Amino acid sequence: MNPTPRQVSVPNPIEATKQYPYTRGLDYLRRRSREHVAIADALTHTLPPEMLAGPIFALCDYGAGFGDLCVAVLQSLSRRRPMQAGSIVDVVDLDPRLLAYASEALGACGYSARKLTPKTFHQQSRRYQLILASHVLYYISDRPAAVADLAQRLTRGGQLAVILRSDACDTYSIRSAVRNAPSVVPPEPGRPRLRVADVEGMLRSVGLYPRTEQVIATFRVPVSDVRHRDLYSADPSTDATEFIRFVGHIPTTTNARSSAASAVEQELAARLDGDSYTFRIATAVVTGSTDVAA
DSSP states (O other), rough: OOOOOOOOOOOSTTTTTTTTHHHHHHHHHHHHHHHHHHHHHHHTTTOGGGGGSSSOOEEEETTOOHHHHHHHHHHHTTSSSSTTOEEEEEESSOHHHHHHHHHHHHHHOOOOEEEEEEHHHHHHOOOOOEEEESSOOGGGGSHHHHHHHHHHTEEEEEEEEEEETTTSSSHHHHHHHHHHSOOOOOOOOTTTOOOOOHHHHHHHTTOEEEEEEEEEEEEEGGGGGOOOOGSSSSSOOHHHHHHHHHHOOOOHHHHHHHHHHHHHHHHHEEEEEEEEEEEEEEEEEEEEESSSTT
């Protein structure tokens, strides 16, 4: 690992990952809020000095996606300690295309990473001082089992950081309104929504001591950039429109459009402030430590 990594931007994911739903909306949020940088700073600034004292640091990003949070965490860590040769970065994702992108993003910032699928990750026995699980537990059926497995892979004094949308986040309230609208079938029906209290309970159940910090990003979306007629299209004409679709997980099926449209329009009207919609993105960083003093 490069001991003095370059402080450069993560490559833009749009061209590399066009096939993923909401990619443009996610990138719009990332560029306007810079929330991944704020999350990284909130996380790394609370790491105990003894965790950073050793010559080698091992980090795993479980569900790495585009790799932007992993890059931000490493860059924030580098301001507290030099990343020595031999330090370890493992990125884990189900999709090899995302693994390739995350590895490229890390390489552009001076880091080398080992790419692992969930299968190869579970076959190895490496332990880590820090494991990131950012916005990944939503998609896992047996969440307690996943948390228990990750907890077993921590070193003594290590920390598991679970990042999720807070109940107070606009994405949470808008998606709730859409899900509760008539004729809308929620994504993954039968799988309960993930809440901060659920994560804290799962961490406690495996012997970790949870600490929760909220990261708030507020930003404005110009009304003129939102094409309301495209909100129910699979390929909206503007990035701002795609962001609104991402915020609400708006369905495109014909039978759900009318009821979803009414819910979305009410939520947007509540956030109208002059010529912009104002969004409050609240993210919870729930860190479980093997050490009660952390």
